Amino acid sequence: MQAWLCENPVGVDALTWKELPTPEPQAGQVRIAIKAASLNFPDLLIVQNKYQMKPPLPFVPGSEYAGVVEAVGEGVTHLKVGQNVACLSGTGGFGTHTLAPAALCFPLPDGFGHVDAAAFIMIYATSYHALIDRAALKAGETVLILGAAGGVGTAAIQIAKAAGARVIAAASTEEKCALCKAEGAAEVINYSVHTPTGGLRDEIKRQTGGKGPDVIYDPVGGDFAEPAFRSIAWRGRYLVVGFASGPIPSLPLNLALLKGASIVGVFWGDYARREPKANAADMATLAQWYATGKVKPVIDRTLPMSELKTAYAVMGSRSVKGKLVLVN
Numbered sequence: 001m002q003a004w005l006c007e008n009p010v011g012v013d014a015l016t017w018k019e020l021p022t023p024e025p026q027a028g029q030v031r032i033a034i035k036a037a038s039l040n041f042p043d044l045l046i047v048q049n050k051y052q053m054k055p056p057l058p059f060v061p062g063s064e065y066a067g068v069v070e071a072v073g074e075g076v077t078h079l080k081v082g083q084n085v086a087c088l089s090g091t092g093g094f095g096t097h098t099l100a101p102a103a104l105c106f107p108l109p110d111g112f113g114h115v116d117a118a119a120f121i122m123i124y125a126t127s128y129h130a131l132i133d134r135a136a137l138k139a140g141e142t143v144l145i146l147g148a149a150g151g152v153g154t155a156a157i158q159i160a161k162a163a164g165a166r167v168i169a170a171a172s173t174e175e176k177c178a179l180c181k182a183e184g185a186a187e188v189i190n191y192s193v194h195t196p197t198g199g200l201r202d203e204i205k206r207q208t209g210g211k212g213p214d215v216i217y218d219p220v221g222g223d224f225a226e227p228a229f230r231s232i233a234w235r236g237r238y239l240v241v242g243f244a245s246g247p248i249p250s251l252p253l254n255l256a257l258l259k260g261a262s263i264v265g266v267f268w269g270d271y272a273r274r275e276p277k278a279n280a281a282d283m284a285t286l287a288q289w290y291a292t293g294k295v296k297p298v299i300d301r302t303l304p305m306s307e308l309k310t311a312y313a314v315m316g317s318r319s320v321k322g323k324l325v326l327v328n
């Protein structure tokens with residue numbers, strides 16, 4: 001097998017494509033021939049030693065992937081050789097093969113292609129948990145989604161639409177806003193034009209008839225959080241999803257009091273660990289929604305696995321719409 005190896009976590013440049021012994025699965029593991037692997041935000045951090053999870057060195061990065069089961073270890077009963085699976089195991093995806101814990105593998109129904117499957121679990125499970133579980137989004141409510149053309153953002157647009165909500169999508173370019181419209185947003189805000197200090201609040205107010213959004217989905221943080229939170233509706237729910245812009249914002253708590261609003265933390269990874277049954281039920285609903293066309297990952301482009309460094313560079317340039325996927 002071959003894989004991108006991280007022997008020294010000082011950044012993407014230090015990754016090397018290496019020939020490695022093909023491993024045999026131990027008890028509870030399967031070996032997967034990887035067909036597709038997507039890039040997620042933590043993949044950028046983990047190779048710089050900046051992610052909360054620090055795998056022992058050397059390791060193969062690649063948190064999320066899909067492929068075909070090639071061998072099963074002792075005690076694995078729900079998977080068999082030849083089965084198509086998707087897996088989010090944190091590492092191992094950027095190569096031709098990997099060992100994965102069988103418990104983390106989702107068997108793929110017929111018609112669920114490897115590229116879509118590799119780009120599915122993280123963004124849809126996060127956005128479903130956020131909007132449906134944490135915010136209890138109801139049909140007819142209005143949702144403002146920041147960073148709406150990114151991975152979790154595009155999933156959030158589709159899920160909010162499927163729930164019958166009205167979506168206002170906010171992103172940094174006209175091109176990204178156009179994609180959000182195509183994905184089902186009723187309205188868009190280009191926040192490079194309506195900036196956090198120059199009109200963002202007025203535009204949110206205008207697009208919600210003065211009421212404000214019932215739910216705000218924020219994977220961006222930084223300067224956007226406070227003007228967005230100041231715009232929220234009475235009894236609004238502000239979903240803290242991530243800080244893609246870098247700085248972790250502070251919010252004056254009097255704003256929560258004045259709006260009777262909730263600041264709601266979203267940590268999908270821990271939710272999946274602490275509440276596995278609830279997460280499995282979410283995944284089952286999402287698989288059904290995929291089968292009926294309610295949700296479908298937006299794939300910006302696919303690149304050969306050998307072009308991982310190009311993929312990282314594209315992701316770092318803030319130009320990706322939806323997801324980047326590497327294929328073997």
Ligand SMILES: NC(=O)c1ccc[n+]([C@@H]2O[C@H](COP(=O)([O-])OP(=O)(O)OC[C@H]3O[C@@H](n4cnc5c(N)ncnc54)[C@H](OP(=O)(O)O)[C@@H]3O)[C@@H](O)[C@H]2O)c1
Pocket residue numbers: 040041042122123126147148149150151152153170171172173176219220240241242243244245246266267268269318320322
């Ligand atoms: N809480 C959880 O359980 C959970 C789960 C998954 C992901 N996350 C977090 O959610 C965030 C988004 O993840 P993602 O997979 O959607 O990432 P992504 O595909 O890269 O999208 C992030 C979006 O953030 C916006 N952005 C604003 N400033 C940026 C900057 N300086 N650099 C890069 N992007 C910037 C970009 O949109 P514009 O250019 O339009 O502003 C971009 O589309 C990350 O912080 C990630 O760690 C959290």
